[in-house]
Amino acid sequence: MLSALSKRPWLIAVALTLALALWLFSGALLEARDTPTADLPAPEQGLPRVEVQWLEAEPMQRQHVVQGQIEPWRRVELRAQISASVIRLDRDKGSPVAAGERLLSLSADDRATQVARSEADVRQRETDVSAAKRLRERNLFSANELLRLDSELAKARAELDSARLQMRYTQITAPFAGVYDARAVELGDFVQPGQSLLTLVDIAQLKVSAQIAQQQVTQLRLGQPVRVQLLDGRELEGDLHFIAAAADPGSRSFRIEVRVPNPESQRLAGASATLQIQTGETLAHRLSPALLSLDAAGRNGVKWVDEQQRVVFSPVELLSVDTDGAWVAGLPPRVALITLGQGFVEPGQQVQTRLAGEVR
Template sequence: MDGHRIMTIRLNKGHLAAIALFIAMVVWMLLGTLKPEPEFTNPRPLVMNQGLTRVQVERMQGQAMGREITVSARTAANRRVDIRSEVRAKVIAIHRQKGEPVKQGDLILELDARDWPARVKQAEAALKQRQLEAQSAQRLRQQGLANAAELASAQTMLANAEAELTNARLQLDATQIRAPFDGIVDQRSVEVGDFVQDGTALVTVLDFSPYLIKGQVAEIEAGHVNIGDRAYAELVNGDRVEGVIRFIAAEADAQTRTFPIEMEVANPSGNMTSGLTAKLHIPQPETQAYYISPALLILDDEGRLGLKGINEQHQVIFQPINLLKADNSGIWIYGLGERADIITVGQGFVEYGEQVEPVFHSDDSPTQIGEQHTDETNKQTALTAG
């Protein structure tokens, strides 16, 4: 050889396979960097190209449903009178015990009349004398034998005698404590031998025929109640009674902003207890109701309860609502009319007055708004608060 050492590299099949794999990877990587990456497009963007926020909207249809105004109440007597003493005297007899029924005019208890019977007789005799004197003065005046002053003096003394007799009779009658109406002697504050002063409480008489169911209706519901409306009440003992609304206050309570209300219940027997807990129900005309998830409820700046919806121009509006009833799965509301477009997804991203891009959700099944629903042909995610 010419003096140069020549090195011979022998390659086996394994070496050749590794080299080929390396070359293929290099080529694949080069091709990947040269190929443009496709742009990702969100099929449901929150903000559309025209700058409008996209929200899911449920076009809800109301369901006719009866409703009731419910008021916490209690039973009460139709009339209650606390009879007080009109004279200073001692209690000498009790004719009716507590709890006994009485008729109007029945004697309940007696006070010592002292000398008032005698004073009545004295006043009657004095009146008769003054009547004769006045008659004589009148005849003398007609005959010209008495002047006008003498006649006037006789008439004055006659009037005084009449007043004294009237006072004596009133004082005597005041010692006889009688029932002012048919009812029940509920309380008695004195016993035989007690000395009472003017104004001392003696007995309380209650009238339960009819009796009343009394409560306080909220100001938001007061305008829906009218005198003469039929109503019913459920008593704490399980009884259900029906009656008629006979009174609703024209002025709200200054502290609670509620209106006193009364239902009258016919009760010929007169048997009842005052103060029993009751629930007063006042049926109202049918209204358009909606069954929704409580998660959709919001409060506006004035503290009113409602939902976020859209108008015909797709602007966000506040829809005030009223609660009808609730169960373990959701609530029934009313106040939206026959139909309404309510935002169910994305309501937290939009403000009142803002124009949005609505995506309408329709589902003919009675599934509650806000609940998961699965159909055999199409599985949809139900509406929830966004």
């Protein structure tokens, strides 16, 4: 045998190579047997293979992100209360005005005369009542006649109040401080009661309205901080100051309003904005949105592997999504998430696992 090998030196080289390969392979097996498998049991042959990654829950700030509409804090459309002509435009539209400042004047016509006539009538009635009371004290005037004069005096005073009110309606004043935003009439126009004259808005602070789903409204509280992101990237800070008591019958969502200070009176009313409502800290997992899937009921969820190496599907709540990943709640604090092969296995199915990044 030895003589045969000596005559064929290439056989010796082949034998040494095979021996070295067997030795290395046995060492690799021993090393693999002694290496921990990150709490997952050893795989069984013949089972589907999936790749998993251990994820730990992390604290994150829970928030709801909804689209909203920026509105003035107050907006009023002032209308004519009388029939009259526009005789003066006291302020230009677009200008800031103080509360009580006159904005527009209507013609008084004969209203001043009516006020004077009513004032004279009241004075006459007051004199008649005073004289009747003195006569009544001496039993020279009947009680019924005194009652009639009192009634006529009350009627005269009511007519005077009405005449003065009609006169006051000729002066259109600002009910609150704001911006003279729009005017619907011009000098010389004849207006009727109920006709729109001008619009006044208060933008010293703003409100951002939005609709929030019925599943999320229970997590909201008045006074919660809210971040308002404008379309140009600017951000404003506000607080939640209104939550509707009843849902909209059509959408089943609730109207909310966020109060936003606007000390510089920026012209933002009417624009769109994104609301980020902080609702407290919670434990959540950050993962790729590509790992989310739907179950038969249409719920968002992810697949993971339990201690028995069986596939589990857990519905999750999507807390936030951005270009880098998604935050979800509803998983165990530590979970072996299936990152490769989840589309080929079903919940309850036993699988073989391999940690992400391991050499095949």
